Amino acid sequence: MIETLSVYLQHKFVVYALIVGVLIALSSSLLGVTLVLKRFSFIGDGLSHVAFGGMAIASVLSLTNKMILILPITVVCAILLLRTGQNTRIKGDAAIAMISVGALAFGYLIMNIFSASSNLSGDVCSTLFGSTSILTLTSFEVFLCVILSIAVVVIFIVFYNKIFAVTFDENFAKAVGTKADGYNLLIAVVIAIIIVLAMNLVGSLLISALVIFPALSAMRVFKNFKSVTVCAAIISVACAFGGMIISILAGTPVGSTIVAVDVAAFAICSLTGAILGVEK
Amino acid sequence: MSYITVENLEVGYDKSVISEKLNFKIESGEYLCIVGENGSGKSTLMKTLLGLIKPVSGQIKKADGLENGEIGYLPQQTVVQRDFPASVKEIVMSGFQARCGLRPFYNAQEKKLALENMERMGITELADQCYRELSGGQQQRVLLARALCATRKILLLDEPVAGLDPKVTADMYELIASLNKEGITIIMISHDISAATRYADHILHIGERVFFGTTDEYLNSDIGKSFVTLQKGGENQ
Numbered sequence: 001m002i003e004t005l006s007v008y009l010q011h012k013f014v015v016y017a018l019i020v021g022v023l024i025a026l027s028s029s030l031l032g033v034t035l036v037l038k039r040f041s042f043i044g045d046g047l048s049h050v051a052f053g054g055m056a057i058a059s060v061l062s063l064t065n066k067m068i069l070i071l072p073i074t075v076v077c078a079i080l081l082l083r084t085g086q087n088t089r090i091k092g093d094a095a096i097a098m099i100s101v102g103a104l105a106f107g108y109l110i111m112n113i114f115s116a117s118s119n120l121s122g123d124v125c126s127t128l129f130g131s132t133s134i135l136t137l138t139s140f141e142v143f144l145c146v147i148l149s150i151a152v153v154v155i156f157i158v159f160y161n162k163i164f165a166v167t168f169d170e171n172f173a174k175a176v177g178t179k180a181d182g183y184n185l186l187i188a189v190v191i192a193i194i195i196v197l198a199m200n201l202v203g204s205l206l207i208s209a210l211v212i213f214p215a216l217s218a219m220r221v222f223k224n225f226k227s228v229t230v231c232a233a234i235i236s237v238a239c240a241f242g243g244m245i246i247s248i249l250a251g252t253p254v255g256s257t258i259v260a261v262d263v264a265a266f267a268i269c270s271l272t273g274a275i276l277g278v279e280k
Numbered sequence: 281m282s283y284i285t286v287e288n289l290e291v292g293y294d295k296s297v298i299s300e301k302l303n304f305k306i307e308s309g310e311y312l313c314i315v316g317e318n319g320s321g322k323s324t325l326m327k328t329l330l331g332l333i334k335p336v337s338g339q340i341k342k343a344d345g346l347e348n349g350e351i352g353y354l355p356q357q358t359v360v361q362r363d364f365p366a367s368v369k370e371i372v373m374s375g376f377q378a379r380c381g382l383r384p385f386y387n388a389q390e391k392k393l394a395l396e397n398m399e400r401m402g403i404t405e406l407a408d409q410c411y412r413e414l415s416g417g418q419q420q421r422v423l424l425a426r427a428l429c430a431t432r433k434i435l436l437l438d439e440p441v442a443g444l445d446p447k448v449t450a451d452m453y454e455l456i457a458s459l460n461k462e463g464i465t466i467i468m469i470s471h472d473i474s475a476a477t478r479y480a481d482h483i484l485h486i487g488e489r490v491f492f493g494t495t496d497e498y499l500n501s502d503i504g505k506s507f508v509t510l511q512k513g514g515e516n517q
Contacts (some may be wrong), residue, residue: 037360165377167360168371169360176431178377224366224408275465
């Protein structure tokens, strides 16, 4: 087993995949707690479908760097979603549902009508479930992933206290003069970046799992925001790393293996929490 | 100059006015209770005073220095907070957020102040406990300590005793009264007219009829008399 692994690790693209995977897992876990608590669990799902639509357009235009198109589209949609989430006729969850299925349908439609590829269902499947895309990253994409992941982590640390305050009590934050709307916008942009990054790792259908599971697992065991955040990050990184190793050894699809490991971690954490008596 | 002067203020959401024109002012060190029937716009008025909602018309003038970070607010509990994994200390510290500006972390002086405020509220030994596991009264003390971190001048309280049992309610009122004696201006929304008239020195009654004046004036006015009897009648049923 170790031998098989060391053979694989001699390939540059496998090492790239592991590095990128771990970084993406780290950044995606950070905002999970905020999203779960703000009742925005599904925003990741909605945005990932938008990213799928963006990916379809990029494929049709046969852009070499698809991220350059996908990123701005997703960021704009994230801002629109969070903006319209408050005080509008179409409420938050409905808006997310609309945008997500709309983008999914248009994405598939565009790919179907314009695609030059002979293996259309294969293309769609790999975009949705990220089957091998993590292994086929160009060095520019690896570079971009690393920079963006680090940016997400740095932004999160610098604004940690503000993000906590705005998540816990937005009205209080506004009342004492914190620019809560600005921070909500920042959160939206960061989520969009994370979604686009995570798409490479697990594909657009499974992104929510990467964002939500580590946070939920950590919340089962820990009781304060700091430990929950740190624990979520550790769980996420460990699951992504473990999942990738398993998928290399067993030849399973990367994305779904990682998510399966995340689900297992959630089960373990729930059990631990129940034994420790954290959940009443 | 008055702390807050309100002139011809109409409050409401999206241009639909839900109150009469209001005129009142609050001086430093006063204790004002806002009373009125359900749906008369008490919370909306408070949110307008805090700048969370734009006034439909009229003006709110605040004294210098009250603009930013000098107002403490005790909001009603939100759904989010009921399952939020946060320790008492983390929540109290978040009261300093405005004072920080763009500085990312809290400094030593703020940490010390937070401890002092927890001491004042009698929640020091709860510092590392999880907020959602506390009793209602303890949670309100935590939020009060947070509000004190944001201000030393004026506190706005939105029904601070909602859902508390009588003993804890009485303690809470005493606590607020002691803060007022220390010189902090209090503006409180209350359903409980007997507590309002006992502790506050000024009353603002909003609804179909509007009254603003000292508590004595209120108790001798028609509107005050009828409202007090109404509430007493309600309690006896």
